Amino acid sequence: MFIDPSTFSHVTRKIIGAAIEVHKTLGPGLLESIYQACLQRELTSRNMRFVVQRPVPIVYKGLKLDAAYRIDLIVEDLVVVEVKSVAALAPIHEAQGLTYLRLTGCPAGLLINFNVPLLVDGVQRLLNPAAGVQNRGRS
Template sequence: MNYNKITENIIGAAIEVHKALGPGLLESAYQKCLFYELDSLGYSIKKEITLPITYKQLTLDHGYRIDLLVENKIVIELKNVEKFTDVHTAQILTYMKLGNYPIGLLFNFNTKLLKNGIKRFINTSE
């Protein structure tokens, strides 16, 4: 699987959504529009995936929720915040680690230009 080409297409689709809608909407609006764009490109996409986590003998049914998962490999986390924080980075890295996903993309749609609100992550623990 060519992750660079897929992430390039995902970023292009996100930029297209941002150009059309601009900043300031709910994350769910961007999620639905990005899902639409990626689906039209022929990608397999799942949204709002909840997965269980286990802590010692305790299993939590909904330990985390991924905004979008593309081709069962690339985690997409959408934000609409003033700026990214360490918590946002930790969140996507945790999702990638727990699901053993190789690539993550973090988008902040609350920017004038989306290219300034994109972070790409690689799971080095895979």
């Protein structure tokens, strides 16, 4: 199954635009929880649907472990968003994002690190190959 990136690229662009607005207003250096709350308000003002702190259970040998993970935001049932405020995104953050994509089946994800001077330098896009996403150009 192939999922065309155009099905979610407009959503990722809108999320990044909302995050830029938050960063432009607040700047770097605050807690993740502040940025997440402000991003939620910005997404709401842009009429975007999202779920906050969605628990994702893990099934281990038939045993369901509730709330093993909590995802910051899932926007329009397409894009997992992880909000960070760290010195730099690290490989562990990418691994976390890819795990969330695998567990949710969402085709795309965004890691957004607000603790940077220019927000575009803090955004990392992720694609879920297990969901049939093929990277053809920008996502």
